Amino acid sequence: MQWINLAYLVAAVFFIIGLKGLSSPRTAPRGNLIGAVGMLIAIVATLVNKEVLSFGWIIAGMVVGGAIGVYIARSVKMTAMPEMVALLNGFGGGASLLVALSQFIITPASSQTTFWLVALTLSALIGSVTVTGSLVAWAKLQGYAEKALRIPNQNLLRVVLGFGAVALSALFIWQGWGWILVLLVAVALVLGVLLVVAIGGADMPVVIALLNSYSGLAAAATGFVLLNNGLIISGALVGASGVILSQIMCKAMNRSLGSVLFGGAMVSDEQMAHVPGKEFYEGKVKSCGAEEVAMLLEDARKVVIAPGYGLAVAQAQHVTQELSALLEQRGVEVDFAIHPVAGRMPGHMNVLLAEAEVPYDKLIEMDDINPEFSQTDVTIVLGANDVTNPAARDDPNSPIYGMPILDVDKSRTVIVIKRSLSPGFAGIPNQLFINDNSLMLFGDAKSVLQELVRAVMEL
Amino acid sequence: MEVLIGALTIFVLAVFVGYEIITKVPPTLHTPLMSGSNAISGIAVIGAILCAGAGEQGNFFSALLGFFALVLAMINIVGGFMVTDRMLQMFKRKKG
Numbered sequence: 001m002q003w004i005n006l007a008y009l010v011a012a013v014f015f016i017i018g019l020k021g022l023s024s025p026r027t028a029p030r031g032n033l034i035g036a037v038g039m040l041i042a043i044v045a046t047l048v049n050k051e052v053l054s055f056g057w058i059i060a061g062m063v064v065g066g067a068i069g070v071y072i073a074r075s076v077k078m079t080a081m082p083e084m085v086a087l088l089n090g091f092g093g094g095a096s097l098l099v100a101l102s103q104f105i106i107t108p109a110s111s112q113t114t115f116w117l118v119a120l121t122l123s124a125l126i127g128s129v130t131v132t133g134s135l136v137a138w139a140k141l142q143g144y145a146e147k148a149l150r151i152p153n154q155n156l157l158r159v160v161l162g163f164g165a166v167a168l169s170a171l172f173i174w175q176g177w178g179w180i181l182v183l184l185v186a187v188a189l190v191l192g193v194l195l196v197v198a199i200g201g202a203d204m205p206v207v208i209a210l211l212n213s214y215s216g217l218a219a220a221a222t223g224f225v226l227l228n229n230g231l232i233i234s235g236a237l238v239g240a241s242g243v244i245l246s247q248i249m250c251k252a253m254n255r256s257l258g259s260v261l262f263g264g265a266m267v268s269d270e271q272m273a274h275v276p277g278k279e280f281y282e283g284k285v286k287s288c289g290a291e292e293v294a295m296l297l298e299d300a301r302k303v304v305i306a307p308g309y310g311l312a313v314a315q316a317q318h319v320t321q322e323l324s325a326l327l328e329q330r331g332v333e334v335d336f337a338i339h340p341v342a343g344r345m346p347g348h349m350n351v352l353l354a355e356a357e358v359p360y361d362k363l364i365e366m367d368d369i370n371p372e373f374s375q376t377d378v379t380i381v382l383g384a385n386d387v388t389n390p391a392a393r394d395d396p397n398s399p400i401y402g403m404p405i406l407d408v409d410k411s412r413t414v415i416v417i418k419r420s421l422s423p424g425f426a427g428i429p430n431q432l433f434i435n436d437n438s439l440m441l442f443g444d445a446k447s448v449l450q451e452l453v454r455a456v457m458e459l
Numbered sequence: 460m461e462v463l464i465g466a467l468t469i470f471v472l473a474v475f476v477g478y479e480i481i482t483k484v485p486p487t488l489h490t491p492l493m494s495g496s497n498a499i500s501g502i503a504v505i506g507a508i509l510c511a512g513a514g515e516q517g518n519f520f521s522a523l524l525g526f527f528a529l530v531l532a533m534i535n536i537v538g539g540f541m542v543t544d545r546m547l548q549m550f551k552r553k554k555g
Binding site: 011020022029042046058084099102105223224229241244248340345347357363 | 469470471473474477478480482483484485487489490491492493495499501505506508510512513517518520522524527528530533535537538539542543544545546547550
């Protein structure tokens with residue numbers, strides 16, 4: 001028996017070494033492979049375990065799950081990664097939930113200790129919340145329910161259900177009745193929906209990171225049910241990872257986790273009443289054409305591109321890379337400034353640009369690129385809005401004051417490529433657009449960039 | 460009780476190890492990190508195998524639950540590791 005636990009330890013060490021590999025893009029593919037080998041070791045060790053008596057269901061489950069996994073991994077578009085991760089979070093939580101329920105049936109009542117029941121309850125509870133929470137997050141990311149949905153008395157409802165779940169948990173741990181467990185799962189499933197359904201689109205990166213963490217914690221709780229160190233360690237690793245990522249995203253949006261989960265909109269209605277409308281821009285916005293911008297780029301020595309998710313919506317990653325490569329050929333230094341919340345999940349913009357073959361050493365983090373803007377001749381803002389608003393840095397009365405931004409306004413000239421003057425997620429006008437050194441280039445990102453590439457080539 | 464303390468010790472230490480390694484992952488790789496940790500949370504597959512293969516110890520229903528758990532966990536493992544690799548290969552492709 002002992003060597004099986006030894007095998008789980010080896011698997012856990014492989015996961016840790018694998019995650020360590022992710023500290024640089026160079027070592028990351030090997031790290032991922034090491035993690036996969038660790039998983040294989042854990043699976044094989046479990047299969048040869050004497051406790052496994054029949055293989056029919058196991059083989060069927062592996063074939064079906066594996067085939068679906070291959071299909072999803074091959075077919076998913078990089079822009080849809082947030083949806084995929086949301087879905088996988090839910091599957092992870094669901095697996096833990098189902099294992100907990102099945103273990104309750106398998107384990108004879110005589111071996112159901114209090115400790116075991118506590119672990120089982122946590123596994124079922126966290127698993128259930130993760131399943132429905134993730135499915136709602138997935139639906140929102142798919143665009144089925146873009147806006148934060150307001151259910152009357154939703155906070156009260158959450159509190160009531162929360163207390164209900166706690167009471168049912170206590171009763172189940174005390175008595176060990178199966179029907180209480182079923183009821184608890186039902187309540188937790190509804191709770192999962194309520195926790196996520198009210199959260200707005202801009203906050204989704206935080207939510208999927210948090211659900212990522214939950215799926216790990218559910219696995220760790222399952223580890224306590226089975227007293228399996230492999231599950232406990234792996235679950236703890238994933239739990240820690242999700243918590244760290246949600247902290248990073250919160251900081252990048254200048255929000256607390258509490259306000260994301262319970263606060264609703266980024267800018268309150270009261271603040272919204274003081275926000276100026278279209279008159280903010282009247283007569284102060286300068287717009288220009290592609291030829292003018294091409295000439296500016298021609299004379300530039302250093303150009304920074306600040307992409308936002310609008311870039312991916314317009315499917316303009318590849319033409320952006322084309323422009324960047326063209327400028328580099330002409331001796332212009334080009335870098336990409338990546339805000340932590342660019343894209344729809346942590347690190348999303350990096351993946352989208354890597355797919356378009358932008359070398360990763362050109363993708364510069366916010367803190368590293370900000371001091372560079374004062375030496376930048378031209379900055380091109382592409383589909384980013386709130387994260388470039390200087391008001392977040394300079395105007396204590398702004399609703400988004402304190403949010404870390406890209407200091408694009410410090411470069412000599414700022415070109416903003418945008419369809420219209422419509423506001424971003426925060427719903428407020430952008431000071432950047434009326435600055436003296438800003439020029440607006442209106443239009444769809446992709447077609448504007450194509451024009452720009454043509455104009456630069458004709459110079 | 461001793462077993463419980465042992466398991467808790469392992470859990471708490473693993474959280475600290477996780478915290479230390481994950482903070483060293485650069486933001487560039489945060490998306491692969493998330494899909495990779497999706498794959499790792501597929502470790503619930505161990506529990507699923509034990510449930511699906513319990514034979515006479517369990518009943519039809521427990522085996523069925525185990526089967527569905529196994530399907531979900533395998534999607535996470537195979538899908539998670541493969542899509543992470545797909546992304547990481549793009550980062551490797553070339554250096555400027």
